[in-house]
Amino acid sequence: MKRFLSISLAGFCCLCLLMATEHRAYAYIDPGSGLLAIQSMFAALGAAGYFLRRRIAAIFGRKKPVADVVAAPMKQNVIQNKDTRSAA
Secondary structure: OHHHHHHHHHHHHHHHHHHHOOOOOOOOOOOHHHHHHHHHHHHHHHHHHHHOHHHHHHHHOOOOOHHHHHHHHHHHHHHHOOOOOOOO
């Protein structure tokens, strides 16, 4: 976590420096460029979400109550010990 914070802070500082030192390009940008940038951003977010789906599910997932966890093995034993033979 500490490593992630330091990398995030370094990236933010670099981004701020890039924004502060930008020069005018006097170049033409077509109208579709903005939508392409937005599409790329959402594709990256979707890929990150898919890659980290288990961690995200663990954060928002519900934990079972302690009573259910203790009672679950007992229920399984009762089901397994049931006699399923027919009286034929």
